[in-house]
Amino acid sequence: GENVEQHPSTLSVQEGDSAVIKCTYSDSASNYFPWYKQELGKGPQLIIDIRSNVGEKKDQRIAVTLNKTAKHFSLHITETQPEDSAVYFCAASKGGSYIPTFGRGTSLIVHP
Amino acid sequence: SQTIHQWPATLVQPVGSPLSLECTVEGTSNPNLYWYRQAAGRGLQLLFYSVGIGQISSEVPQNLSASRPQDRQFILSSKKLLLSDSGFYLCAWSTSTDTQYFGPGTRLTVL
Numbered sequence: 001g002e003n004v005e006q007h008p009s010t011l012s013v014q015e016g017d018s019a020v021i022k023c024t025y026s027d028s029a030s031n032y033f034p035w036y037k038q039e040l041g042k043g044p045q046l047i048i049d050i051r052s053n054v055g056e057k058k059d060q061r062i063a064v065t066l067n068k069t070a071k072h073f074s075l076h077i078t079e080t081q082p083e084d085s086a087v088y089f090c091a092a093s094k095g096g097s098y099i100p101t102f103g104r105g106t107s108l109i110v111h112p
Numbered sequence: 113s114q115t116i117h118q119w120p121a122t123l124v125q126p127v128g129s130p131l132s133l134e135c136t137v138e139g140t141s142n143p144n145l146y147w148y149r150q151a152a153g154r155g156l157q158l159l160f161y162s163v164g165i166g167q168i169s170s171e172v173p174q175n176l177s178a179s180r181p182q183d184r185q186f187i188l189s190s191k192k193l194l195l196s197d198s199g200f201y202l203c204a205w206s207t208s209t210d211t212q213y214f215g216p217g218t219r220l221t222v223l
Contacts, residue, residue, distance in 0.1 A: 046212075
């Protein structure tokens with residue numbers, strides 16, 4: 001089955017810096033890669049996703065890149081703000097499967 | 113637009129007591145439904161998923177069970193809670209687009 005590795009487990013940055021979270025996956029048939037943000041005591045919220053037919057997607061300060069050959073994808077947050085502090089999860093799934101495989105999460109701490 | 117509800121938001125139960133957590137989805141038909149548990153504030157453990165009424169798949173053998181009595185209702189149950197059942201329970205839904213959307217969660221503490 002699919003295996004998703006996520007790094008780092010904890011990331012501490014200063015406000016205004018950029019943050020990068022990386023995930024690798026094992027199943028080359030995976031073609032959908034969402035990212036979720038989970039604030040303390042709340043359910044994960046989808047913040048951006050990418051499908052395998054594109055290499056990069058941006059939404060304001062957030063971007064996701066995908067390298068299908070190397071089987072890794074990354075979340076980039078620019079100009080970080082304290083409200084970006086949360087746990088971020090990556091996931092991978094493939095068409096026809098109802099079950100995504102999640103990474104173990106990255107705790108992002110943005111210091112003001 | 114679609115919304116997902118979970119209740120209760122928090123629950124404190126003694127060991128050996130029964131459990132019933134409810135999840136409902138609005139604004140979509142025939143969704144796939146999921147129950148996850150999150151311990152220690154980090155990883156997401158898939159417990160059950162359902163692709164239709166009465167169709168339940170279990171991912172982890174344990175003292176929990178799930179039922180789907182209606183198209184947009186998913187229930188997580190236990191006859192006798194264990195200390196290890198404590199955690200944050202999340203319901204999620206998806207359609208054919210693969211994207212899962214999570215509910216607000218239920219914090220369960222078993223004492």
